[in-house]
Amino acid sequence: NAGVMQNPRHLVRRRGQEARLRCSPMKGHSHVYWYRQLPEEGLKFMVYLQKENIIDESGMPKERFSAEFPKEGPSILRIQQVVRGDSAAYFCASSPPNGGARNTEAFFGQGTRLTVV
């Protein structure tokens, strides 16, 4: 059972370009979470999605950032018109449907390191 797969592992974009980060959850997992990690910082929650639904995007900047988790295919985090401050590691985590149980464990991918030049 493959883990959470993120690609690309490293992404370099010039200011003003678009960045698309992909996350394939573990098999059987229908919940996806995106986190951003700045250098020397902990991870900060951005958005929580289930298939075809955004459940909570309270941690995501209102402009330039969007996320989706379509019925088929990976979850996508899109950053439009990137700026230097977007340079960070972006981690995706997935968890199974919890059937009402609280705090089902989530598993993290290895991250995408975005560098804006």
Added chain:
Amino acid sequence: QQQVKQSPQSLIVQKGGIPIINCAYENTAFDYFPWYQQFPGKGPALLIAIRPDVSEKKEGRFTISFNKSAKQFSLHIMDSQPGDSATYFCAASFPGAGSYQLTFGKGTKLSVIP
């Protein structure tokens, strides 16, 4: 406002020592407190977790101590090894079905020297 404060920022111990990492939280609605281990270039991996109804939890060489009244919890690593050298993050989350939205501390970089 940082909801989970972690200290120290970095820690160096000798092999066999017992590093202790501390975290304090502000929001009493948190009810799940995991610790994550992260190696360079990798994603965080769940190490051990505790809920507020328990004051201590042990898994192998890792122990969480939890003080609900003080709103503090800590990670102890017994008989530390060089392979334990990593960054450790404490975290907390609110109750909620289907949710795994974690609030992380800033991390502690642990170095275990032979």
